[in-house]
Amino acid sequence: MAKQYKSHKDVPAKYKWDLSFLLNGKTIEEKIEKFFKEYRKLVVIKDSKYNSKEEYLKYLKLHDKLISEFYAISNYVTNLISLNVSDDKANKLNQQLSYESYKVSQEIGAEDVRFFANSKKIKEWIKDKKFETWKSGIEAKLEEKKHQLPKAIQEFRVKEARADISAQEVFSILTNTELDFGYATTSKGKKIKVTNANRVNLSKHKDPKVRKTAEISYKKGYLDHKATLSNLIFQHFKNVAVWSKLENFNSPVESLIFADRVPVKLLDTLYKTVEDNMDLFRKANALHKKFYKAKFGKAITRYDYNVDLVDIKNEYTVEEAIKMVSDSVKPFGEEYHKVVTNGFNENWVDFYPVPNKRTGAYSIGGTYSVEKKLICMNFNGTFRSVETLAHEMGHSMHSYFSDLRNEFANSQYPIFVAEIASIFNELMLFDHVLNTTNDDKLKFNIRKSMADGFGSTVHRQVMWSKYERDLYTAVGEGQPLSTYEAISKFYYESTKQYLLNPKAKYKPENQYPSIYVPHFYYGFYVYKYA
Numbered sequence: 001m002a003k004q005y006k007s008h009k010d011v012p013a014k015y016k017w018d019l020s021f022l023l024n025g026k027t028i029e030e031k032i033e034k035f036f037k038e039y040r041k042l043v044v045i046k047d048s049k050y051n052s053k054e055e056y057l058k059y060l061k062l063h064d065k066l067i068s069e070f071y072a073i074s075n076y077v078t079n080l081i082s083l084n085v086s087d088d089k090a091n092k093l094n095q096q097l098s099y100e101s102y103k104v105s106q107e108i109g110a111e112d113v114r115f116f117a118n119s120k121k122i123k124e125w126i127k128d129k130k131f132e133t134w135k136s137g138i139e140a141k142l143e144e145k146k147h148q149l150p151k152a153i154q155e156f157r158v159k160e161a162r163a164d165i166s167a168q169e170v171f172s173i174l175t176n177t178e179l180d181f182g183y184a185t186t187s188k189g190k191k192i193k194v195t196n197a198n199r200v201n202l203s204k205h206k207d208p209k210v211r212k213t214a215e216i217s218y219k220k221g222y223l224d225h226k227a228t229l230s231n232l233i234f235q236h237f238k239n240v241a242v243w244s245k246l247e248n249f250n251s252p253v254e255s256l257i258f259a260d261r262v263p264v265k266l267l268d269t270l271y272k273t274v275e276d277n278m279d280l281f282r283k284a285n286a287l288h289k290k291f292y293k294a295k296f297g298k299a300i301t302r303y304d305y306n307v308d309l310v311d312i313k314n315e316y317t318v319e320e321a322i323k324m325v326s327d328s329v330k331p332f333g334e335e336y337h338k339v340v341t342n343g344f345n346e347n348w349v350d351f352y353p354v355p356n357k358r359t360g361a362y363s364i365g366g367t368y369s370v371e372k373k374l375i376c377m378n379f380n381g382t383f384r385s386v387e388t389l390a391h392e393m394g395h396s397m398h399s400y401f402s403d404l405r406n407e408f409a410n411s412q413y414p415i416f417v418a419e420i421a422s423i424f425n426e427l428m429l430f431d432h433v434l435n436t437t438n439d440d441k442l443k444f445n446i447r448k449s450m451a452d453g454f455g456s457t458v459h460r461q462v463m464w465s466k467y468e469r470d471l472y473t474a475v476g477e478g479q480p481l482s483t484y485e486a487i488s489k490f491y492y493e494s495t496k497q498y499l500l501n502p503k504a505k506y507k508p509e510n511q512y513p514s515i516y517v518p519h520f521y522y523g524f525y526v527y528k529y530a
Contacts, residue, residue: 004197008083008354015318015351017083017374022076028093031073036100039066043107050118053125060134064408071366073097075374082358082376083350086177102162110154116145133407140261147247147258167236168522174225175518177356181221184214194218197353197378203306204314204382212303219509222516226484229515234475234482236521241476252472256524260416267469270530274462275497281459284451285500309448310441314382318351321379321386325393328432329425339400340393346372348396349389353378360518361388363395363422368408373399383449387426394425416528423529426453458530463498464517465527470494472524487514 005011023031041062049059077097080090115122119142126135148154181194184202187209194202194217202214222229237252244255254264291309292300308314316324322344330337343349361377364370373396379385398421403411433446471490474481481487491514492506504510519525 003352005352005354008357011352011354014347015349017079017347017350019076019079021372022072022370028073028076031076032093032097032100035066035069035073036104038069039104040107042066043104046108046111047114050114050121053121053128053131056122056125057130060131060409068369068408072369075364075366075370079364079374079376083354084356085172085358086356099162105158105161108158110151110158112144112148113151113154115141116148119145134409137409144258147249147255149246153246165235167232168518170232171229171518171521172358174228175222175516176359179221179225182217184210184217186210194221195353196359197380200306200382200384201380203303204308208301208303211307212301215303219512222512223484223509226512226515230484230487231482233471233515233520234487237472237475241472245476252476253469253524256472260414260528262416267465267527270462270527271466271469274459274530278459278498281455282500282502284455308445310444312439312442312445316381316383316386318379321389324386324432325390325425325429327436328390328429329393329397331428336397336401339397343373343393343396348372349375349377349392351377351379353380361392363392363399365399367399368403368411373397383445387429387449387453390425390429391422394422397421397425415525419529423457459498461526461529463495464513464520465524465530466498467491467494467514468520468524468526484508484515488512490514 008016026034042059045055045059049055074097077090077093081087081094084090122138123142125131126138131138149157176196181196181199183191184194184205185191186207192198192202192210192214194214199214199218203211205211205214240256241252244252247255249255249258251264253267257264257267288305288309289300292304292307295309326337326340326344329340357378358376359378361375364374364376367373375389375392375396377385377388377392379389395418398413398418402413427450430446430450434443437443467490471481471487471494474490479490481490485508488508488511489506491511496502496504517526
């Protein structure tokens with residue numbers, strides 16, 4: 001099991017970020033003050049920029065420069081919070097940044113109103129080759145006209161923006177700092193504290209009682225707050241549903257996938273395709289149970305599915321993980337491999353879990369002016385952690401080369417395609433291990449991991465996405481789904497056609513995924529993995 005540290009300052013420097021590179025020798029307070037002084041130049045030209053195409057072109061260049069500079073500031077603050085989500089100073093900085101942004105947005109007002117008032121001129125201007133960099137983005141913006149609210153409402157939305165409640169922030173603070181997952185208990189009565197960081201390892205433990213009690217305790221952590229989380233997700237979905245109707249969308253989900261230019265029909269096809277092929281996932285599950293019984297001489301229980309079916313090395317150091325990921329991407333060519341190597345040498349990755357650190361893993365967004373495409377993770381020494389490192393490095397490489405090869409206006413990519421780079425990197429890791437080992441057990445484990453990965457990426461994420469879509473629809477139609485009893489029953493009904501055991505009955509405690517998936521509390525995300 002990976003080493004546990006009591007705080008971020010205890011982690012050796014080679015395994016963690018130093019965010020000071022984002023400040024260029026200044027304090028964050030100085031950076032914020034200087035930025036907003038510069039940003040107010042956009043306030044001065046908020047109307048005059050539409051006087052001519054020359055002035056509009058000048059505005060576009062200034063806007064891109066300023067937003068690029070903002071990325072460095074916001075990444076400093078948000079990544080600082082990730083290291084300790086309850087850190088008082090970091091959260092105060094985030095509030096300051098939010099408030100300063102709000103004040104400037106008040107001074108600028110409803111920019112969309114001005115944009116669409118001048119849309120006829122803009123359509124002509126972008127025919128000029130000088131606008132080529134921004135043309136596709138502007139054309140996409142013009143498509144939003146049918147969803148624009150009346151001027152008075154748009155002005156109101158700008159003014160009330162600071163009052164918006166972030167369900168994602170509330171969920172993050174609650175689940176990362178205040179949930180108590182209790183203890184797992186060994187067959188000899190020894191207690192092991194359950195955390196987000198060690199939960200996966202405990203689910204693989206050789207002691208069946210540890211596996212069972214760890215899962216029960218982890219589940220209880222969420223169920224102890226089920227009333228709060230159920231109401232929070234309901235409030236979030238209700239807010240999206242109301243605004244989608246006001247903005248003339250046919251459904252809340254249509255409003256959420258509009259920016260990705262994804263048709264609702266694609267979702268229907270995805271849900272139906274997985275439903276029609278559930279026999280494949282059920283067959284895989286049946287074979288898993290059969291193998292488990294043959295290997296261990298007893299029937300599998302719900303607490304045994306993460307147990308390794310063959311004994312392999314499953315404790316990797318950070319150094320071993322780095323080498324495996326670095327070697328696996330060599331087929332991409334010298335340039336790609338060199339950037340990955342430099343990323344590891346330049347401490348792009350904050351590896352280890354510590355108390356109050358954000359759970360899971362991510363590669364940062366908003367990277368255009370950020371030279372290091374940072375990765376936050378909670379390395380636990382398992383092969384799954386090595387996969388996670390490969391996955392997030394795929395995101396970072398996507399950002400690196402997109403920033404390198406494009407102007408700012410075209411460097412951003414939709415999340416709908418972002419998962420391609422990350423999952424491809426995982427497959428490269430699998431291929432590398434399969435091609436470089438003579439250990440048949442390891443090969444078996446890798447192929448089993450690939451099959452499980454397909455299952456979790458396609459089957460589970462589609463099941464969850466279907467639930468999200470159905471819940472948005474139901475909340476939009478006014479169904480009372482603000483309690484755990486109501487939302488857990490809804491989850492069961494929405495997902496039962498995807499159950500590996502189609503005869504499974506409704507049990508409230510087994511429906512806790514209805515409230516525990518972080519992605520449910522922002523946007524409409526998980527279908528993109530599939």
